[in-house]
Amino acid sequence: MKTQTAEIPEEFQIDNLLNQDTYLVNGQLKKWSGKTTPVYSTIHTVNENGEYAPTLLGSIPYMTEPEANEALEAACDAFDKGKGLWPTMKVADRIECMERFVRQMEKQRDPIVKYLMWEIGKNLSDSQKEFDRTVEYIYDTIEEYKQLDRDCAKFEKRDGVYAHIRRGPLGVVLCLGPYNYPLNETFALLIPAIIMGNTTIFKPAKHGVLLLSPLLEAFKSSFPKGVVNIVYGRGREVAAPIMQSGRIDVLALIGNSKSAVALQDQHPYKNRLRLVLGLEAKNPAIVLSDADLDLTINECIAGALSFNGQRCTALKLVYVQEKIVDEFNRRFAERVDALKFGNPWEEGVQLTPLPEPGKPQYIKGLIDDALAKGASILNEKGGEITENYIYPAVLYPVTKEMRVYEEEQFGPVIPVIPFKNIEEPIDDIASSNYGQQVSLFGKDIRTIAPLIDNLVNLVCRVNLNSSCQRGPDVYPFTGRKDSAVSTLSVHDALRSFSIRTFVASKDTVYNNRILEDLLGSKASNFVSTDYIL
Numbered sequence: 001m002k003t004q005t006a007e008i009p010e011e012f013q014i015d016n017l018l019n020q021d022t023y024l025v026n027g028q029l030k031k032w033s034g035k036t037t038p039v040y041s042t043i044h045t046v047n048e049n050g051e052y053a054p055t056l057l058g059s060i061p062y063m064t065e066p067e068a069n070e071a072l073e074a075a076c077d078a079f080d081k082g083k084g085l086w087p088t089m090k091v092a093d094r095i096e097c098m099e100r101f102v103r104q105m106e107k108q109r110d111p112i113v114k115y116l117m118w119e120i121g122k123n124l125s126d127s128q129k130e131f132d133r134t135v136e137y138i139y140d141t142i143e144e145y146k147q148l149d150r151d152c153a154k155f156e157k158r159d160g161v162y163a164h165i166r167r168g169p170l171g172v173v174l175c176l177g178p179y180n181y182p183l184n185e186t187f188a189l190l191i192p193a194i195i196m197g198n199t200t201i202f203k204p205a206k207h208g209v210l211l212l213s214p215l216l217e218a219f220k221s222s223f224p225k226g227v228v229n230i231v232y233g234r235g236r237e238v239a240a241p242i243m244q245s246g247r248i249d250v251l252a253l254i255g256n257s258k259s260a261v262a263l264q265d266q267h268p269y270k271n272r273l274r275l276v277l278g279l280e281a282k283n284p285a286i287v288l289s290d291a292d293l294d295l296t297i298n299e300c301i302a303g304a305l306s307f308n309g310q311r312c313t314a315l316k317l318v319y320v321q322e323k324i325v326d327e328f329n330r331r332f333a334e335r336v337d338a339l340k341f342g343n344p345w346e347e348g349v350q351l352t353p354l355p356e357p358g359k360p361q362y363i364k365g366l367i368d369d370a371l372a373k374g375a376s377i378l379n380e381k382g383g384e385i386t387e388n389y390i391y392p393a394v395l396y397p398v399t400k401e402m403r404v405y406e407e408e409q410f411g412p413v414i415p416v417i418p419f420k421n422i423e424e425p426i427d428d429i430a431s432s433n434y435g436q437q438v439s440l441f442g443k444d445i446r447t448i449a450p451l452i453d454n455l456v457n458l459v460c461r462v463n464l465n466s467s468c469q470r471g472p473d474v475y476p477f478t479g480r481k482d483s484a485v486s487t488l489s490v491h492d493a494l495r496s497f498s499i500r501t502f503v504a505s506k507d508t509v510y511n512n513r514i515l516e517d518l519l520g521s522k523a524s525n526f527v528s529t530d531y532i533l
């Protein structure tokens with residue numbers, strides 16, 4: 001097996017087609033005999049006609065409404081109006097199920113890392129990081145959940161009323177993950193939803209779907225039936241009927257707002273729907289004239305171009321103070337041209353093929369629009385296009401009339417905007433539709449400190465002399481305006497997927513006995529005083 005440029009090393013070859021011929025519903029791996037959808041890699045290899053073409057990796061079931069309804073029924077039955085086995089299970093037992101799952105998952109590192117590379121073109125070290133980070137996320141979630149449980153054996157009393165606080169599940173969760181982190185971000189939704197006692201229907205992203213196949217058995221054998229149900233297919237054929245049923249309590253999605261709005265609109269009782277959404281962002285870097293340019297350029301390269309800029313946290317606008325903009329541009333453009341493009345498993349590769357067909361042409365459209373409106377491409381290789389890639393272009397000067405100023409490019413193009421006064425980028429951030437993060441580069445505390453005070457009121461994370469990012473996963477991950485609803489992190493996600501309820505009781509002998517008994521037996525959801533009154 002070889003690509004246009006080289007033989008593929010043995011350990012990274014895909015030997016056989018991975019046809020996902022079973023699907024997980026109601027605790028069973030059911031045989032799929034219907035229509036299937038082929039799954040292609042963006043990486044081109046020689047096909048049977050001797051031509052280089054996207055590599056066929058395997059297939060997934062082409063599901064439609066009947067299978068969507070089957071999964072929905074299974075999830076609703078498992079929740080069983082709050083009295084199902086899973087939502088009422090003891091904390092220690094839920095933890096045991098999750099530990100069983102993660103231990104099995106750890107054994108699947110090699111095939112999952114390999115499929116991350118083939119399916120979405122993520123380079124080897126980032127694919128390994130995605131896997132390891134996910135495993136760590138699950139262990140951290142288990143610890144956080146134990147901590148909530150440890151806080152439980154307490155009562156709070158006010159005005160003669162005891163409050164016996166619980167954190168309970170919300171019900172049935174529809175969970176949709178993104179293609180750029182098909183494992184880590186999907187699990188950042190799924191794992192907290194499950195451990196809090198919800199039941200789930202999960203639809204993997206279109207790219208990054210086969211890599212979940214090695215985990216189906218682990219899901220099946222770790223959780224009671226109906227807790228995890230997996231559907232494949234197009235949103236309008238599987239997710240829409242699920243939403244239209246009105247039986248979904250939580251929509252958990254990391255992706256674009258168009259899909260999020262369309263799905264919410266399908267739900268007949270929107271007010272009942274809890275949302276956990278990670279959406280678009282247009283995170284800017286602000287480079288002040290006293291910034292350390294070596295450090296700033298390193299961070300801006302990583303921030304704008306890790307995984308080819310296909311990250312919601314990527315730097316998507318770079319504001320540079322006029323005094324230093326020429327020097328910044330020259331050095332930045334040189335560095336971008338020095339980045340290595342290649343297949344994900346090749347040593348030192350930073351830029352890799354893009355998984356979305358049509359993405360290079362979309363990025364080219366943004367570049368052409370900017371050029372027509374007065375910008376130039378600063379780097380020599382910028383905008384060079386092949387079937388599955390477009391070399392990153394540094395565009396300057398970018399203005400508000402250009403599409404690349406407004407649209408979330410989610411790919412390799414970096415718009416640079418000069419500014420004189422700091423009010424200019426601040427005004428832009430304040431009037432943007434997004435509000436996830438900002439990177440601020442500079443040294444003078446007299447300028448920086450008031451800017452931070454301002455920026456924390458416009459976005460949710462200010463990165464001081466460093467690029468924007470989500471991790472470490474124990475930190476809150478959220479956004480203002482159209483960037484997010486609810487917060488994800490090891491700590492916050494457990495709250496996002498649960499609700500505080502409580503038993504209130506007055507001080508009588510029999511009430512106290514009942515409460516003592518509830519606490520002693522720890523019968524169901526734990527009692528926690530963490531958010532008391």
Ligand SMILES: O=C[C@H](O)COP(=O)(O)O
Nearest residue numbers: 180311312313469470471
């Ligand atoms: O696509 C958005 C991701 O949450 C980015 O995560 P990251 O900053 O860890 O790459």
